[in-house]
Amino acid sequence: MNVNKLLWTIIAFIIVNIYIFPVYWIYLTAFKDRATLFELPPKVIFTPVWDNFDELVRYGAIQAVLNSVIVTGVSIAISLFLGFLAAYALSRYRFPGKNLILFYIISTRMMPPIVFIIPIYMMFSYLGIKGSYLSMILFYIGLTLPFSVWMTKTFVDDVSIEIDQAAQLDGFTTFKFFRKILIPMIAPGLVAVLVFSLLSVWNEFLMANILSSPQTRPASVVLANIRGERGFNWGRVAALELIYTIPVVILIFLIQKYLVRGLTLGVVR
């Protein structure tokens, strides 16, 4: 029993370290100057320098991370909110064409996004919003909404309709019922939806590269552009990667409690 547990702990430790090592190495690299960077064998103990970060600030990379936060934050918030409302309606109401609507929603994700690059580019140019935050936010809402509707619907489906009915008899208005009862009940599920949508937007490169302007460029695009003029500037890239991961890491820590429950919801019954 105890030997077994120890064995598992060791295996888990090894696996976790395999995954975490590259991240750890990037974080180290961010604090190395050019000379230390290419030393062989690589140094683990060295005097950290802030050169890479100074360069980044001059390059406007901080603004890029902020752009990422704005675009991701706004599009995810709207997608989650709309997704929840649509999911509730699709879960609770009976109306003709419901299955068709559900299929239509998911069908928008049946092609790879690269297929609509040209139409979207033309459309947004024509509307005059290309290069703005709005263009990226609109695209990302469209990207994440189908997933958000479908996944949220399964969580709402799991809540007995008698809970809704009890709340009606108890005199809750619909929005008060959402706020006080339904949303807290499906919170772990919503967090899972949040994380999935967040990762797909935060890491998105292709559309961001096309739709953004130098002022609105998110970190994923900037990351590709700062490799360096003369040779590959590993230090600078690692430093931006470090900053780029911070918001996500903070968020994961905040919602960790719900995350495990949300991700295993529907798997472990």
Add this chain to the structure above:
Amino acid sequence: MKEGSLAVKLENLKVVLGNKVVFKNLNLGFERGKLTVVLGPPGAGKTTMLKTIAGFIEPSEGKVIIEGKVVNDLPPSQRNVSMVFQTLALYPNMSVFENIAAPLTAQGLSKEEIEDKVYGIAKLLGITHTLDRKPETLSGGEYQRVAIARCLIKEAHVYLMDEPFINLDLKIRSNLRDELKKLAETLSKTLIFVTPDPIEALALGETIHVLIGGEVVQTGKGIELYKMPISLDVADYVGGGLFNIFKGEIIRKDSEYFFKNEDFIIKIPKELLLNDLPLNSEYFLLIMPENIKPRSFIEENYQHLTKGKAYSIEVLGGDTLIYYELESGNILKSLVNTIYRPSVGLEEELYFEPSEVILFNKDKVPVVKWNKYT
């Protein structure tokens, strides 16, 4: 029943769910201040009936009348009804106190008033110690009580209870049943209690409507249903499948009627019969298990029935239910009011109480008198 004494009335109700007609034409009244039980097998439309009264299901024809007012067009929140749901539907993210208080907070009562009322009802139901806890930490019985408390705390025209005790073990069930019965008497509220369990319905004992296949087939007090079922189907259902039902024929000898099947011939007491019985037809004889006893337990009046081999014995608390195999292979159930363990395979002479038998004709309608109970 007088019109004015009805709190809830269903008039010519037609309800269709999807493409299934649940009620074709349902007419039913519920007396004010009384506990009324609706008994019916699963799928009879019990929940549909309650949800139609509450307003979650819209009837395609007919009227739902609550306290003299047609409420068809009112949403559930304005009908002033309260309900214990089959799933109980406690809000899992709220504490027990918040759950019970939920109907009051929406009414905008003051904090003191709410606390008073919640403590009052919690005390009545013996759940004051659970008020700070979350529903998921409660035991089955406590959970049920909280749901009942949330239902009863509101001043409503009618309280609907949808099989609230269904998942509990027997002891808690009979305790809660008892409490609910007393509560209904003291509070004199209009309660509609729905259950598929005949024992529960008989125990609650007030007016019982038997709902089968979307129709009320019989209405009566508990003991009436048991002793005077309106049809063989009702009898079989109310008896929980334990009644002895034999198929046979009637023969006539010297102006006396005899019921005959492959195991026995018994005389049908003349004073029981409504009319002359047509011969050459199929009949069903019902004898309740408590009216069949082996020789050592017989009381006066009992007559010999047949003999059978004991093959299975169930001790039910202080009673014993013995299954006898008759010569033809038919099974006969006998209930004695003590613990009795005949060895399996033991052949015994069996006796029955002739004045308690019920005879049904081929249409499964009783052809014996009921007047001794009315």
